[in-house]
Amino acid sequence: MSEFFAGKYWQTFLEVLPTIPMETWDTIYSTVLSTALALVIGLPLGVLLVAGEKGGVLPLPKWVMTLLNGFINLLRSIPFLILMIMVIPLSRLIVGTSIGTKAAIVPLVIASFPFVARLIETSLREVDGGVIEAAQSMGATPFQIITKVMIPESLPSLVSNITIAATTILGYGAMAGIIGGGGLGKVAINYGYYRFNWILEYFATALLVVLVQVMQSVGTRLAVRCDKRLR
Amino acid sequence: MIEIRHLTKRFEGKNGTVVALQDINLTIRDGDIYGIIGMSGAGKSTLVRCINMLERPEEGSVTVGGKAMESLTPAQLRAERREITMIFQQFNLLMQRTCLKNICFPMELSGTPKAQAEQRAKELLELVGLPDKANAYPAQLSGGQKQRIAIARALATDPKVLLCDEATSALDPNTTHAILQLIQKINRELGITVVVITHQMSVVEEICNNVAILDGGKVVEEGPVAEIFSHPKSDAAKRLVFPSGAPHGGAIPGRRCVRVAFNGSATTDKPLVASLALECQAMVSILAADTRQVHGQTLGSMLLALPEDADGARRALAYIAEYPGISYEEVEA
Numbered sequence: 001m002s003e004f005f006a007g008k009y010w011q012t013f014l015e016v017l018p019t020i021p022m023e024t025w026d027t028i029y030s031t032v033l034s035t036a037l038a039l040v041i042g043l044p045l046g047v048l049l050v051a052g053e054k055g056g057v058l059p060l061p062k063w064v065m066t067l068l069n070g071f072i073n074l075l076r077s078i079p080f081l082i083l084m085i086m087v088i089p090l091s092r093l094i095v096g097t098s099i100g101t102k103a104a105i106v107p108l109v110i111a112s113f114p115f116v117a118r119l120i121e122t123s124l125r126e127v128d129g130g131v132i133e134a135a136q137s138m139g140a141t142p143f144q145i146i147t148k149v150m151i152p153e154s155l156p157s158l159v160s161n162i163t164i165a166a167t168t169i170l171g172y173g174a175m176a177g178i179i180g181g182g183g184l185g186k187v188a189i190n191y192g193y194y195r196f197n198w199i200l201e202y203f204a205t206a207l208l209v210v211l212v213q214v215m216q217s218v219g220t221r222l223a224v225r226c227d228k229r230l231r
Numbered sequence: 232m233i234e235i236r237h238l239t240k241r242f243e244g245k246n247g248t249v250v251a252l253q254d255i256n257l258t259i260r261d262g263d264i265y266g267i268i269g270m271s272g273a274g275k276s277t278l279v280r281c282i283n284m285l286e287r288p289e290e291g292s293v294t295v296g297g298k299a300m301e302s303l304t305p306a307q308l309r310a311e312r313r314e315i316t317m318i319f320q321q322f323n324l325l326m327q328r329t330c331l332k333n334i335c336f337p338m339e340l341s342g343t344p345k346a347q348a349e350q351r352a353k354e355l356l357e358l359v360g361l362p363d364k365a366n367a368y369p370a371q372l373s374g375g376q377k378q379r380i381a382i383a384r385a386l387a388t389d390p391k392v393l394l395c396d397e398a399t400s401a402l403d404p405n406t407t408h409a410i411l412q413l414i415q416k417i418n419r420e421l422g423i424t425v426v427v428i429t430h431q432m433s434v435v436e437e438i439c440n441n442v443a444i445l446d447g448g449k450v451v452e453e454g455p456v457a458e459i460f461s462h463p464k465s466d467a468a469k470r471l472v473f474p475s476g477a478p479h480g481g482a483i484p485g486r487r488c489v490r491v492a493f494n495g496s497a498t499t500d501k502p503l504v505a506s507l508a509l510e511c512q513a514m515v516s517i518l519a520a521d522t523r524q525v526h527g528q529t530l531g532s533m534l535l536a537l538p539e540d541a542d543g544a545r546r547a548l549a550y551i552a553e554y555p556g557i558s559y560e561e562v563e564a
Contacts, residue, residue, distance in 0.1 A: 133319075135336075135340075138388070139310065148336070148340070153326060227327075
């Protein structure tokens with residue numbers, strides 16, 4: 001038993017262990033920040049996807065909608081691994097570097113905002129058309145319908161979908177370890193994959209699993225709590 | 232006053248153009264309760280949506296209080312929609328807001344200060360009889376209660392016109408009655424003109440003064456409710472007044488039978504069957520009957536079997552022929 005713990009993998013594990021809290025923090029930080037930024041871009045786009053279509057509350061010219069849909073589909077069809085490499089120059093431009101947790105946020109946001117826009121679109125489509133019509137019959141402006149009806153009425157669904165986005169971004173963030181992004185993904189790839197340290201690989205992965213579990217249960221609980229349709 | 236002139240509405244569908252409304256002409260007086268009745272697909276919901284321009288007609292004009300609705304700018308139209316509010320079959324309340332906040336909603340849209348809006352909302356909750364539901368969510372209410380909240384919400388901006396789109400169609404008969412009473416009260420006490428869209432004749436009977444019958448996108452009959460009900464001319468009107476049709480069958484072979492139609496004789500008139508027995512000693516039996524009272528008048532028809540003896544039958548027939556307010560025909564079994 002003592003021999004087992006004396007192995008070099010355990011030695012490395014014990015050496016790396018003190019950095020784990022910081023790496024966990026990096027993962028949480030980059031996930032939360034990327035989700036927030038993806039939401040900043042994705043929410044207005046998701047709103048436009050619903051409000052801008054024919055018969056929507058703010059109909060936009062057809063070519064605008066075609067362009068918007070095409071743009072979102074294009075970004076969504078690039079595999080994340082490739083996208084990460086493609087945006088390296090952009091990361092340098094924005095953050096000043098292409099390595100580290102901050103730099104990884106650029107590809108994370110670019111990869112996730114189109115996904116977030118689609119999720120927002122799905123949530124907003126759940127709002128009953130009758131309620132929107134009622135708001136129109138009361139003299140609501142398109143902007144008022146968006147901010148006072150569509151978004152608040154679909155809030156539980158939005159919370160659920162943003163949770164899905166956040167857990168997906170966490171997964172992408174772990175992949176960013178490959179191009180020098182920080183966090184638990186980096187630990188799993190650098191020690192586990194490149195140096196065959198299965199202990200660190202499993203340990204970092206287990207922490208990622210725990211993070212996803214926690215995020216998902218918090219999200220589900222929030223969604224249920226804010227839904228007033230349930231008695 | 233609401234004036235609808237030569238209104239035509241078309242929908243472009245996959246299978247060509249559908250004419251939903253064709254050359255509609257209606258005048259609704261201020262303070263009236265006006266019914267627009269028709270079967271599903273007759274175009275009544277489209278018609279009511281043309282009044283507040285939720286649907287834009289292709290031709291014709293809608294004038295409400297002297298303003299031509301179709302020529303208003305979007306901002307003017309929004310202002311005008313505060314004067315012409317609407318309630319719906321599915322209530323269309325905001326499910327994530329409390330009842331109080333739902334009633335505040337239209338005032339919030341128009342920029343009424345919050346405290347003032349809440350004060351007004353509380354008054355309206357009193358008016359609709361739900362003062363204790365301020366902090367309840369719509370999901371916690373029954374259908375009738377939801378419609379009361381919707382009515383309170385519709386009244387929040389002090390409208391001149393209330394449009395009711397099948398407002399009682401999702402409710403049970405008792406609740407329907409209570410909601411209709413409330414609408415009538417609002418009409419009387421606040422002087423709001425009410426336009427009632429329905430497929431239920433009973434709704435028109437209960438609260439409307441005037442009615443237009445819509446069939447296939449056209450107004451087939453229009454006028455005071457009692458008049459339309461007593462002399463339904465069009466097929467659509469007849470179908471609505473007597474949904475199950477005139478009573479059939481039941482004539483007895485070998486016996487002389489007569490179908491008697493009541494054309495709106497006053498209910499207080501002496502009863503026909505009893506009079507036959509008392510005044511001409513003719514014992515008739517009722518084989519089938521479908522009559523109803525509308526605004527104090529009897530409408531409908533009855534199938535009577537005349538007395539078996541030839542003399543009695545002749546006497547009864549002569550009596551019926553002289554009876555006021557009815558018409559008759561002899562029918563074979």
